[in-house]
Amino acid sequence: MQQKLARSIVRVRFLLMALLLGLSVLAALTLGRTKVNYDLTSYLAENTETKRGLNLMNGEFTPVDALSVVLIDASEKDAVAEANAIAAMNGVILSIHDPAEGYKEADGHSYRLISVNMSADTAEETLSEVEERLSGTQHLISGGVKETRKLRENINSEMPTVMLVSCVIVFFILLAMTSSYLEPFVFFVIIAVSILLNMGSNWIFDSISFITFAVTAILQLALAMDYSIMLMNSFDRQRASGTEPKQAMILALGDAFMPISSSALTTVGGMIALVFMSFTIGYDIGIVLAKGILLSMLTVFLMMPGLLLTLSPLLDKTRHKPVSISGKGIGRISGTLRGAVPVLLILLIAFSAFMQRSNVYTYTVRNIDEEAIKIGEIFGQSNQLVLLFPRDDSDEGIARQERMIDEISALTADGKPVVQKAMSMVTTGKAAVTYYDAVSAAQLLGRSESSVRTALSLMGIKTPIRGDRLLDALSEKMKRYSFLMPEGAEQQLEEARSLLKKADAIFNGPHYSRALLSLDLSFSSPHVHDTIVSTRSILRDIYGEDTAMAGTMLALDDIAVSFHKDLQRVSLITVLFVFLVVLISFRSLLIPLTLVCVIQGAIWINMCFSNWYDGDIFFMCYLICVGLQMGATIDYGILLTSHYRALRAALPPAQAAAQAIQLSVQTILTSGSALVVAGFSVGIVSSVFYISSIGTMLARGALISVVMVLFLLPRLLQWFDRWIVRAPKRE
Numbered sequence: 001m002q003q004k005l006a007r008s009i010v011r012v013r014f015l016l017m018a019l020l021l022g023l024s025v026l027a028a029l030t031l032g033r034t035k036v037n038y039d040l041t042s043y044l045a046e047n048t049e050t051k052r053g054l055n056l057m058n059g060e061f062t063p064v065d066a067l068s069v070v071l072i073d074a075s076e077k078d079a080v081a082e083a084n085a086i087a088a089m090n091g092v093i094l095s096i097h098d099p100a101e102g103y104k105e106a107d108g109h110s111y112r113l114i115s116v117n118m119s120a121d122t123a124e125e126t127l128s129e130v131e132e133r134l135s136g137t138q139h140l141i142s143g144g145v146k147e148t149r150k151l152r153e154n155i156n157s158e159m160p161t162v163m164l165v166s167c168v169i170v171f172f173i174l175l176a177m178t179s180s181y182l183e184p185f186v187f188f189v190i191i192a193v194s195i196l197l198n199m200g201s202n203w204i205f206d207s208i209s210f211i212t213f214a215v216t217a218i219l220q221l222a223l224a225m226d227y228s229i230m231l232m233n234s235f236d237r238q239r240a241s242g243t244e245p246k247q248a249m250i251l252a253l254g255d256a257f258m259p260i261s262s263s264a265l266t267t268v269g270g271m272i273a274l275v276f277m278s279f280t281i282g283y284d285i286g287i288v289l290a291k292g293i294l295l296s297m298l299t300v301f302l303m304m305p306g307l308l309l310t311l312s313p314l315l316d317k318t319r320h321k322p323v324s325i326s327g328k329g330i331g332r333i334s335g336t337l338r339g340a341v342p343v344l345l346i347l348l349i350a351f352s353a354f355m356q357r358s359n360v361y362t363y364t365v366r367n368i369d370e371e372a373i374k375i376g377e378i379f380g381q382s383n384q385l386v387l388l389f390p391r392d393d394s395d396e397g398i399a400r401q402e403r404m405i406d407e408i409s410a411l412t413a414d415g416k417p418v419v420q421k422a423m424s425m426v427t428t429g430k431a432a433v434t435y436y437d438a439v440s441a442a443q444l445l446g447r448s449e450s451s452v453r454t455a456l457s458l459m460g461i462k463t464p465i466r467g468d469r470l471l472d473a474l475s476e477k478m479k480r481y482s483f484l485m486p487e488g489a490e491q492q493l494e495e496a497r498s499l500l501k502k503a504d505a506i507f508n509g510p511h512y513s514r515a516l517l518s519l520d521l522s523f524s525s526p527h528v529h530d531t532i533v534s535t536r537s538i539l540r541d542i543y544g545e546d547t548a549m550a551g552t553m554l555a556l557d558d559i560a561v562s563f564h565k566d567l568q569r570v571s572l573i574t575v576l577f578v579f580l581v582v583l584i585s586f587r588s589l590l591i592p593l594t595l596v597c598v599i600q601g602a603i604w605i606n607m608c609f610s611n612w613y614d615g616d617i618f619f620m621c622y623l624i625c626v627g628l629q630m631g632a633t634i635d636y637g638i639l640l641t642s643h644y645r646a647l648r649a650a651l652p653p654a655q656a657a658a659q660a661i662q663l664s665v666q667t668i669l670t671s672g673s674a675l676v677v678a679g680f681s682v683g684i685v686s687s688v689f690y691i692s693s694i695g696t697m698l699a700r701g702a703l704i705s706v707v708m709v710l711f712l713l714p715r716l717l718q719w720f721d722r723w724i725v726r727a728p729k730r731e
Contacts, residue, residue: 006253006305010246013306020303024193027200034199035207038148041555043209043281048558049536053550056388060509063120064093064516065145066384068375069130071112072138076103079112082134086114089129091122093506094428101421104378111140111378115421117506117516124149142372144552150369151688155214158686166218166681170225170674177670179236181318186307187228194299195220198292209284211620214691215682216288219628219698222678224296226263226635226671231256231300233667235308245312249305257301259642262585263635264297269577270631273570274623279562282570282623289628342715345708349601352608359607361563362524362616363556380520382420385535385551387515389543391508395466398433400542402426405515407538413527417520424515429503432471435464471497523556524616532557563619570623574630575600582638586645590723594716595637599630602708606701618693625697632675633705637713640664641724644717648725657714668706675702 009016044051057063069086071079079097087095094117102113118126123145131141167188174184195217202208234256238248271293274286308315376382387408392400405426411418426433434440438453456462459473507513517535521528532554539547575596582592603626610617643660651659679702682695717724 002257003250003254005257006250009253009302009305010250010309013309016302017306017310020193020197020299024196024200027196030200030203031196033203034205034213036152036210036213037207038151038210040209040281040559041552043279043284044555044558045278045280045562048562049548050550050555050558053386053388053548053554056512056548057386057514057550060388060512061514062093062505064117064386065120065123065143066382066516066518067116067118067123067127067130067141067143067145068372068379068382069114069116069134070140070375070378071114071134072140073110074112074137076112079114083114085133086116086130089118089126091119091126093117093119093502094423096428098421102379106378113375113379115382115518116143117423120145140371140375142369142375147369147372151210154686154688155210155691158688158691159214159217162218162682162685163221165685166221166678169677169681170221173670173673173677174225176323177666178232179319179322180315181320182311182315183232186232186304186311186315187225189307190228190299190304191221191224191296193303194224194292194296197295197299198288201291202288205284205288208288209281211281211690211694212285212288214686214688215285215624215694216292218678218682218695219289220292220296222632222675224293224300225674226632227260227297227300228304229667229670230260230263231304232308245309249309253301253305258585259638260297260300262581262638264293265581266578266634266638267293267628267631269581270574270627270629273573273577273627276569276573277562277566277623279559279566281620282566285620285624286627342712345601345712349604352601352604356604356607356611359611359622360616361560361619361622363559363563363619376522380420381522381525382518383521383523383551383553385517385519385532385549385553387517387535387539388512388548388550389514389539390546391511391513393508398426401513401515404538404542407542408517408535411531411534413521413525413531418527418531419517420520421518422515423507423518425503425507425513429500429507432466432468432500432503434467436467436470437464441465441470468500471500519553521553523553528553529557529560559619563623566623571626574627578630578634582634585638586641588724590720591641594713594720594724595634595641596630598637598708598713598716599634599705601712602633602701602705603629605704605708606697609704610697610700614693614696617697618690620690621693621697624694625701628698629701629705633672633702633709636664636668636672636706636709639667640709640713641717644714645725648721653718653721657718660717661710661714665710668709672702672706675699676706 041050041054046052069082071082074082076099079099079102083095083097086092095114097112097114102115104111104113116126116130123143127141127143127145127149134141171184171188174187175181178184198220199217231252234252235248238251239245243251268290271286271290274282277283277286387404389401389404391397401424405422405424409417409419409422438456439449441456442449442452455474456465461470461473465473507515519531521531532549536549539549579592579596582595583589586592606625606629607617607622610621640660643663644656647656647659676699679695679697679699683692683699686692686695
């Protein structure tokens with residue numbers, strides 16, 4: 001069956017090459033159609049509090065984004081003027097400069113803070129308008145929209161560099177390890193086509209996450225290299241035996257179908273496990289990478305045979321002696337220290353398995369915006385949390401809202417207030433819900449007490465009246481008693497009503513009201529979860545269950561809860577899927593169990609070392625690297641084990657293990673080097689924490705897996721020899 005399929009592929013090789021090249025050109029033209037999503041909260045499950053809060057808020061209010069604008073060495077008058085100018089911009093809901101809280105001195109300079117709330121739909125346009133207005137002045141700006149823009153710019157500018165650096169280094173590795181100067185070019189043509197097919201077909205999804213967009217191509221480069229190397233090595237072996245090129249390719253394809261398919265399926269299994277995450281970015285990453293791996297496999301099977309046969313004469317003319325890694329040294333070390341090294345590695349696995357349980361994970365990016373860092377140092381952190389509760393405009397409702405704001409504002413962490421600022425109808429819009437008599441109403445309206453007292457008397461108002469009701473009453477009676485109103489009073493009244501309407505739109509929806517809290521907590525603060533729990537408790541104490549919250553800080557807390565649920569599920573599904581693939585390939589229970597344990601041990605060592613060396617681990621690093629490290633590097637164990645079982649038909653265990661190392665080491669180190677180099681290139685070149693940490697951890701994991709396969713696995717195969725090898729043994 002395999003030989004028949006191989007013969008068919010070779011027969012129609014030119015058609016297949018033309019088809020795949022044509023599809024890759026079409027894919028290149030559709031690259032720009034893929035929408036990249038930079039909002040991690042959109043991947044939260046519908047039953048999370050963040051998602052419920054966002055859905056409720058988007059139904060009741062205009063989505064809001066916050067911006068902090070700081071003027072350096074500006075006067076109070078300038079700060080007020082700029083706040084008013086920003087307030088007049090399209091999309092700006094609120095722009096406030098508080099002279100008391102928004103003024104600081106540091107480093108010999110004065111800093112004045114303007115807090116801006118704007119429509120999220122036009123936030124980027126508003127940011128550009130604010131930047132243009134403040135150009136030529138000393139200022140600082142921070143906010144989520146600016147961080148997203150910087151993240152997008154960094155990814156778009158750095159990824160081509162990362163790819164170029166990785167390709168150059170991998171090219172020289174392949175040049176040294178392969179037997180023809182032309183072979184690396186063949187590899188890169190195949191990989192380029194597979195990457196284009198994958199990236200160019202992502203438009204079929206509504207969007208892909210920025211993490212997926214940034215890492216897919218580089219990981220596909222590293223992972224898919226294995227398949228090309230396997231087919232090339234098989235083809236070279238057939239040619240070395242004197243077989244003519246076409247027949248050699250048929251035989252090579254027949255031999256390579258099973259190992260390449262098994263290799264691809266184990267990696268796909270690691271990616272498919274991510275699909276079962278409740279935090280659906282796992283689905284996003286898993287599906288796109290799994291698609292890329294399958295396309296890489298198909299490109300190798302369908303296009304590489306034709307390319308190799310077409311270039312066969314040139315491959316022969318450009319032969320050179322590759323760097324030969326015999327593996328004898330590794331085999332000798334493994335044999336000489338056959339007792340100590342495996343025991344030490346097993347102890348290291350046990351230690352790492354215990355220690356990695358205490359790993360600390362982070363759920364957000366390390367701040368890459370220097371201006372945001374500076375503003376945080378001067379004014380403290382200002383991360384927004386939105387509270388949503390049933391609307392109640394009655395006096396009792398206003399009193400409840402005041403009580404809620406007072407209790408939440410009293411929350412502390414490390415003895416310091418957590419709430420930096422609370423904006424709601426009873427704070428920012430307080431003038432509208434305060435009661436006024438003639439004296440205070442005159443002060444509010446900027447009119448003489450006698451004129452206001454006369455107006456109130458004519459309207460039959462004899463007791464203190466709430467501000468919003470006063471404005472309504474004045475507006476209603478304006479026409480009838482306009483002759484008694486001073487000049488300009490009508491315009492002033494309309495301005496007051498406009499401010500009231502604006503405040504009402506910000507804080508009151510048709511059915512719910514909201515409060516905007518600025519919390520003096522960083523996203524990574526250990527007090528985040530307790531603060532959210534306490535805030536939720538106060539909110540529900542006062543308003544019952546019909547409440548909700550939203551904001552990046554809450555989203556990160558929801559992500560943390562989802563991650564801990566997903567952690568065991570993803571690991572278990574990955575292990576089971578890989579176990580089944582290896583079980584089907586070897587038809588032995590002990591072999592997949594041994595291989596999975598070896599690679600799982602490498603994963604534990606990697607995670608333990610990463611936490612010790614790098615500090616907090618970005619949570620997606622763990623999930624992606626578990627899937628990729630298990631799925632991709634178990635191939636090294638499969639290769640070595642296959643050679644060991646074949647050699648045991650003629651050799652005793654120790655010699656079979658040494659020979660298996662020699663036969664496997666060239667492929668393992670070539671493939672492993674590509675994965676290590678690609679990963680470390682991403683880690684070094686990229687300034688985006690999400691991306692660089694994934695690259696570094698994956699590279700480190702691949703390196704550890706190579707060591708475990710070459711130094712621990714051979715000894716385990718010898719220990720379990722009687723259960724692994726069924727053929728008669730010759731000692």
